[in-house]
Amino acid sequence: MSTGLTTTSKERLRAWLKILKTARLIEKELRERFRTELDTTLPRFDVMAALARSDAGLKMNELSTELRVSNGNVTGIVDRLVDNGLVERRAVVGDRRAQLICLTSHGAATFADHARIHEGWVDELLADLPASDVEQLMDLLDLVITKEDLS
Amino acid sequence: MSTGLTTTSKERLRAWLKILKTARLIEKELRERFRTELDTTLPRFDVMAALARSDAGLKMNELSTELRVSNGNVTGIVDRLVDNGLVERRAVVGDRRAQLICLTSHGAATFADHARIHEGWVDELLADLPASDVEQLMDLLDLVITKEDLS
DSSP states (O other): OHHHHHHHHHHHHHHHHHHHHHHHHHHHHHHHHHHHHHSOOHHHHHHHHHHHHOSSOBOHHHHHHHHTSOHHHHHHHHHHHHHTTSEEEEEETTEEEEEEEEEOHHHHHHHHHHHHHHHHHHHHHTTTSOHHHHHHHHHHHHHHTOOGGGO | OHHHHHHHHHHHHHHHHHHHHHHHHHHHHHHHHHHHHHSOOHHHHHHHHHHHHOSSOBOHHHHHHHHTSOHHHHHHHHHHHHHTTSEEEEEETTEEEEEEEEEOHHHHHHHHHHHHHHHHHHHHHTTTSOHHHHHHHHHHHHHHTOOGGGO
């Protein structure tokens, strides 16, 4: 019984280390391509993606919650995106202290372009994974993160 | 046909985003537990794990290659581990400039303890993943990272 439990925990550890290795390898490759081919970064892309998913834009705290990173980190990224004319801060009617972070039209167009390129990179990097296997992989990964404390 | 390709690339993108989300959620939880329950960090644990896997210890460049992080980052982590008496630098016979980084006996015992606790955390966090599904998940993830440029 205790042997069974040990075997199971060893199997789960193998699975976790494989998930982590896979994510790190792909992410490392994508970071490198964002830097060398698009002169941007994965965090900048993630921020623009979150803004692209929102209709009216997001407040800083909403943005950092969605990205699961600290407000401070997001602020620095947003500042640079504003400097590049990709993002703008808009006042919120009825709340003087609040600001909505939104993509500019240039930012929206740039993100659409980058998102298309990013999808192509992922398609290339995961070329050996048949689309028909994706559901099965998604189902297995769903088993990994159903925990309350992780949702 | 082009629709087929698009569908496939969208499926692969879904799979990648799921892998990334899964890895980030579990890693975030483990980082938090290392900090709050063991007063250490995931990078420190990773360095000790690499040293525990080596028989004679590792040179700095071997360590940073194995961990896929910069020499500079590893140096800072090793310095702190040395300060804590968990790791020591040994001269290499016949190579005055080279040093081998090794776990001290205290470090080896501490790592064994932490590794056991870490395995328990992973077993708990992945409790919904049956050991019988692990092989299948490993096989699917193998399809994701078979690329030359990722190995």
